[in-house]
Amino acid sequence: MDYQQLIDEVYHEVKSANPKGKVADYIPELAKVNPDHFGIALVDLEGKVYGAGDFDIPFSIQSISKVLTLTMVAHVFKDKLWSRVNVEPSGNPFNSIAQLEFEKGIPRNPFINAGALVITDALTSIHNDPLEKIHGFINEIVGRTCVQIDESVMNSEIAHSERNTALAYFLKAYGNFENDIQDVIRTYCGQCAIELCCADLARSFSFLANQGYSIFANRQILSPIDTQRINALMLTCGFYDESGEFAFRVGLPGKSGVGGGIVAVMPNKFSVAVWSPPLNAKGNSPKGVKALQLLREKLKYSLFEERK
Numbered sequence: 252m253d254y255q256q257l258i259d260e261v262y263h264e265v266k267s268a269n270p271k272g273k274v275a276d277y278i279p280e281l282a283k284v285n286p287d288h289f290g291i292a293l294v295d296l297e298g299k300v301y302g303a304g305d306f307d308i309p310f311s312i313q314s315i316s317k318v319l320t321l322t323m324v325a326h327v328f329k330d331k332l333w334s335r336v337n338v339e340p341s342g343n344p345f346n347s348i349a350q351l352e353f354e355k356g357i358p359r360n361p362f363i364n365a366g367a368l369v370i371t372d373a374l375t376s377i378h379n380d381p382l383e384k385i386h387g388f389i390n391e392i393v394g395r396t397c398v399q400i401d402e403s404v405m406n407s408e409i410a411h412s413e414r415n416t417a418l419a420y421f422l423k424a425y426g427n428f429e430n431d432i433q434d435v436i437r438t439y440c441g442q443c444a445i446e447l448c449c450a451d452l453a454r455s456f457s458f459l460a461n462q463g464y465s466i467f468a469n470r471q472i473l474s475p476i477d478t479q480r481i482n483a484l485m486l487t488c489g490f491y492d493e494s495g496e497f498a499f500r501v502g503l504p505g506k507s508g509v510g511g512g513i514v515a516v517m518p519n520k521f522s523v524a525v526w527s528p529p530l531n532a533k534g535n536s537p538k539g540v541k542a543l544q545l546l547r548e549k550l551k552y553s554l555f556e557e558r559k
């Protein structure tokens with residue numbers, strides 16, 4: 252399969268279909284991004300990068316960071332972590348407060364905001380400077396020092412963090428939060444404000460396509476079973492209340508963020524990242540979803556069947 256030809260075709264077909272969305276503005280600083288950016292990068296298991304469009308321009312990874320923080324604590328906490336966070340799709344918006352109360356402070360999964368706050372809290376319990384650790388980890392799995400934080404996005408999100416802070420207080424009220432709430436919110440906003448380009452994002456997720464081994468870090472990041480679990484979570488929960496739709500249309504484990512990025516993996520084949528800032532009502536990028544759907548349809552194999 253000629254991956255460069257594949258993503259060039261996808262890029263041009265999506266550009267001409269031009270599905271519409273609206274740039275997120277509930278974090279005011281995010282609304283300033285140029286909505287016309289569009290890029291795709293695919294990384295094969297030898298580490299070769301194939302790019303189209305704005306694949307080398309950094310953007311705010313937002314909720315995509317939740318997969319990487321989960322990776323950082325998964326092996327430390329083993330099964331104990333899963334008593335603090337469930338593994339079911341939420342079917343609700345990513346920042347729902349009602350669901351957290353209804354379920355007595357145990358978030359539905361680690362990719363909605365409440366679950367991600369528990370993960371960042373767990374990370375804060377084991378590291379003095381968790382944000383530094385997150386940077387170091389991402390640089391390691393990308394294979395170069397590339398992580399930067401958009402301070403204005405971070406400060407904008409901290410200044411508008413009422414909902415996330417409310418979620419953290421709910422968690423604390425149910426005894427599911429160990430650290431200082433403002434410290435954890437700061438780290439959480441910092442991890443969401445990390446900027447990566449599509450190429451580096453796809454490189455950072457390569458270990459999830461490779462049974463937990465990162466060819467960029469030259470080490471096993473997760474065991475094969477934990478890798479399979481994180482991929483299962485991405486497949487069932489990676490797109491908030493549109494996770495079923497994404498599995499139906501694309502059928503790959505993936506994660507979206509309100510910066511307009513989506514990253515997905517085809518186990519044992521490649522990782523791929525797409526970026527287009529406008530979002531649909533569920534907080535996912537319509538161009539990104541379309542691109543991944545077309546890409547999947549053009550392949551002769553899927554997650555569920557090998558090439559004949």
Ligand SMILES: NC(=O)CC[C@H](N)C(=O)O
Nearest residue numbers: 313314345364443508509
């Ligand atoms: N869906 C997202 O990307 C949400 C992340 C965003 N930083 C928030 O907490 O609201």
